[in-house]
Amino acid sequence: MLDLFLALCETPSPPGSERPVADLVTATLDALGLAWEEDGCGAAVGSDAGNVLCRLPGRRGGTPIVLCSHLDTVPPQGPIRPVVEDGFVRNAGGTILGADNKAAVAVMLETARRVLAKDRPHGGIELLFTVKEEVGLLGAYAFDRALLEAEVGFVYDQAGPIGEIILGAPSARSIEARFHGRAAHAGMAPEEGRSAILAASRAIADLRLGRVDALTTANVGMIEGGAARNIVPEHCRVIAEARSHDEQSLVALVQEMVDAFAFAASLSDCTVETEVRTQYRGYRFRDDDLPVQLATAALTRCGLTPTTSLSGGGADANALHEHGLPCLNLANGMAEIHTPDEHIAVADLETMVDVTLALVDAALEA
Structure with missing residues (x-):
């Protein structure tokens, strides 16, 4: 997973130029033997790629979920040379790293690999990779909600310690x-x-x-x-x-x-x-809403203490929620995003895979 994350980061993908990263994602899905489809929103939103949707086979009851991350980053102002130092991934090139949101992309793909490798039972898992999030959630807004079987969604697009559940966005x-x-x-x-x-x-x-x-x-x-x-x-x-x-x-x-x-x-x-x-448009969850309950259960199973907060920014969760899909944002350990000091701990990448697998288990039981 670390090698995949580094490869994702060193591939620039400013809004509208997501094609190289989209190709890397779809090549990874191909290697896993997974079918995927790319919608036609690219031309409409001004991108050279569309949203990519993949559905894992083998649903066995429970509540189907979708995991969502965006392929674009804020425009880098220099070269991206990700390095691993003292257990953290940083950029030695003097600009952003791109952990926002490629850390989530890597976690989603690694989760899919492990589910397939262990034939892990699940209640339905979909992977959605969107374009042009950083300039107004354009890909997520252009996505056809009817393509999803999921009843709840999760994005990992909040810079903060793992365990933080974002109950609302403005x-x-x-x-x-x-x-x-x-x-x-x-x-x-x-x-x-x-x-x-x-x-x-x-x-x-x-x-x-x-x-x-x-x-x-x-x-x-x-x-x-x-x-x-x-x-x-x-x-x-x-x-x-x-x-x-x-x-x-x-x-x-x-x-x-x-x-x-x-x-x-x-x-x-x-x-x-x-x-x-x-x-x-904003949204607000209650503690007893299903996505919050699933996230709380998953975090607890991983030995983490769930906390709740409100976000000051928007994410694809806003767009999917407006489309009628309850979608929750979870912090994933990113730090100093959108700056040359952006970084993430290697251990947090692994922890988020554990959290995602626990989400899969919780959704199967829901």
Whole structure:
């Protein structure tokens, strides 16, 4: 499994360019003698690959489950040279490792190998590998839920210690604001100009950003505009987002941000166009829901102490849950994801295989 994980990591797969990793996954499935299918979502979501679905034969009752991981990573900013040091896998290339989410890919494939090798009884296991998760869960949203036999799902896409069960994730909205002013020579006739950048800056200064409250966050991630240092900027674009576990709070905050953009534009004699998009919808589990019960049983069987928390980010679980499939996110030991310090313990890869096999057993009994 470690060799497979290293091979996955050293194969770059930024969103939209998942084909090499998808081919590595399907080649591994072929070597295991497993049938798989790739859907046609690639062209629709802007990827050179589609979602890959594999179903393990030999169902013997119980509750069918699907394990899901995504094939893409955030774009690497340098070479990926995974190394094993002191029991941890890191990248010696000065950029991301890609454990998010290739650690889960490796665990799923190794679990399949062990189930087949031991003819382990199960209640139905499906493996789903998605594309373009990092840019809005696009592959999971494009996936046809009707293809699944599973009644519950699990993703391993939370950076944290193994044993952490994510009971809920937020809803998220993106806000794009396009400010329009009037160009003028900044040295000869600045009075004739209307600075779109000034309007955008005023708006950003008035926004409540960061952790707005215990359940809500907001951020401005991009601002771009202007043509040259000596031209009063006619255009400026701001990309922002808001997330919350409380839908009413999210709606109110987004409206507050839109209003701030409009007010700042009026103060600067500019205009602004805003566009709000739903990125994904949140969900919340209870302790007695079946996916939580199965995860708790599996973790306990492995000698781990289950804990529960809420996530501040989205995952494929959001999309599958919105499609009507209860899908739970479990922490898998990843650390410092999306940074050059990203790493994971080799022991945690093995532990997650044990947890997955325990999930298989718990689902067979459910």
